[in-house]
Amino acid sequence: MPGSTAGIEDLTLVIATFNRSDYLRGLLTSVASLDPAPNSVVVVDNASTDGTAEVLAELQPGFPVPLSVVTLTENTGGSGGFAAGISRAMELGAQWLWLMDDDVVVLPGAVSALSKWTGEYDCIHGRRLDEAGRPFFWQHRFLPFLGVHVPVRGNVFRNSPVFATNVGCFEGMLVRAGVVRTIGLPDPRFFINGDDEIYGWLASLSHKVVYVNDFVLQKVRPQKQIDLGIRHLNDSSDLSRFCAMRNRGHTAGYLRAHGRFNRAGFAAGTALTAAKEILRLLAVEHRLRGAGTLWRGWRESRTILRDRSWQPMAPFPAESTSGGTAAPTKPAI
Numbered sequence: 242m243p244g245s246t247a248g249i250e251d252l253t254l255v256i257a258t259f260n261r262s263d264y265l266r267g268l269l270t271s272v273a274s275l276d277p278a279p280n281s282v283v284v285v286d287n288a289s290t291d292g293t294a295e296v297l298a299e300l301q302p303g304f305p306v307p308l309s310v311v312t313l314t315e316n317t318g319g320s321g322g323f324a325a326g327i328s329r330a331m332e333l334g335a336q337w338l339w340l341m342d343d344d345v346v347v348l349p350g351a352v353s354a355l356s357k358w359t360g361e362y363d364c365i366h367g368r369r370l371d372e373a374g375r376p377f378f379w380q381h382r383f384l385p386f387l388g389v390h391v392p393v394r395g396n397v398f399r400n401s402p403v404f405a406t407n408v409g410c411f412e413g414m415l416v417r418a419g420v421v422r423t424i425g426l427p428d429p430r431f432f433i434n435g436d437d438e439i440y441g442w443l444a445s446l447s448h449k450v451v452y453v454n455d456f457v458l459q460k461v462r463p464q465k466q467i468d469l470g471i472r473h474l475n476d477s478s479d480l481s482r483f484c485a486m487r488n489r490g491h492t493a494g495y496l497r498a499h500g501r502f503n504r505a506g507f508a509a510g511t512a513l514t515a516a517k518e519i520l521r522l523l524a525v526e527h528r529l530r531g532a533g534t535l536w537r538g539w540r541e542s543r544t545i546l547r548d549r550s551w552q553p554m555a556p557f558p559a560e561s562t563s564g565g566t567a568a569p570t571k572p573a574i
Contacts, residue, residue: 248277249356249415251336255329257322257411258343259287262296267461269296271346273305277353281307281333285326288316309333316571318432318484323411327426331557336418340411344462345369351457355415358403363417363448364441366410367457377460380452383408383442385501387510388492390438398454405451409441413458420444425554430491432572434484439495446499475525479534482518483574486538489514490545498553511539534574541572 254272258265265284272282282304286293294312301308311325323340330338337359341347351367358365371377380397381390383406390408397404409416411427414437424443427436444450464475489511496502515535522529545551 248352249279249337249359251334252279252339252352253330253333253335253337254279254282254339254341255323255326256282256284256341256343257287257319257326258284258289258293259316259322260289260291260293261343261462262289262292264344264461265293266296266300268341268343268346269300269304269308271348274349275347275352276349277356278306279339279352281309281330281335283309283311283326283329283333285311285322285329286313287318287322288313317429318436318571319411320427320431320433320436321429323436324426324429327421328557331418331421338416338418338421340414340416341458342412345412345458345460348457348459351455354455354457355453357455358451358453359415359417361449362403362451363420364409364444364450365415366406366413366450366452367415367455368452369413370456370459372460372463374459376456379410380404380406381408382406383438383445384510385442385496386503386506387513388489388496388502388507389510389513397452402454403451404453405449407442407445407450409437409439409444409450411437411440412460414441416444417448420448421557423447423556425557428491428554431488432484434481435488435492439492443495475521477518477521477526479531479574480572482521482531483534483538483572485514485518486511486535487541487545487572489539490542490548491551493542493546494551495553511542515539537574 284297297310309329311329313325327338355365355367369377369379380393382393383390427440441450493502493507518535519532522531
């Protein structure tokens, strides 16, 4: 049953940002109005070249809760940014970490809404509105046989306010520090795309991962999208498409490490991933230019698959070895 409706003990918000200073300002303004409030906020500036540093310098001194800024010297992607932010939050003594991108705002009462579930679950996702204020379909499950996450159709909250899952999303994941100590930091090698999916799956192997029927975030960045009935399909970028295919290699590595890799099933999942990205190009972006990045990403995934030195991330705070400690760089597409 839900517990207290008060704040969440030792809660730190972790925000990764890159060249979206206006959105970041809006997000931090919404955070400043939260009641109950988090204990602290960590913002990772992923080597932004716009006005991000100036916005943070302006807001930091008078922010209503301690605001810690981690400034990286190169863009490490969402996965590297969240890895750096989670590491800082753990150093600050956070017991709960709420992870979010920079292009959302926090809804009033969000902390109280999520606090109802912290006594029972270790990894919690609230619901999200799109930029027009409409509910955004956001319920998935990860299928290890295919190595992909798939949408769950229908109203998953029809009979219960809690939907158990085994996949994560860094646009709003609330995670207990004990989970981080068990599974380690997000893997920076993903850069973007699939890092949160795998992080949620790893968490689900030893902890409860859920979606709850409470709206806590709203997307503010407009995106082209189509409604396929069982899911929304957004526009994307060539970098994201490249990483979607390249990161199949890292996904396979984690499946192998946990004895869940099936060669035939994974090949089918890779084909489905490519088909989804081509559908995205045709149906959402109305073009085919960019399809070549899928081929280049797939070829790089094969190189990763053949790398016998590949290792998963180590539990926190132990230093991992081999590929697990490689500093991420922006993939060349």
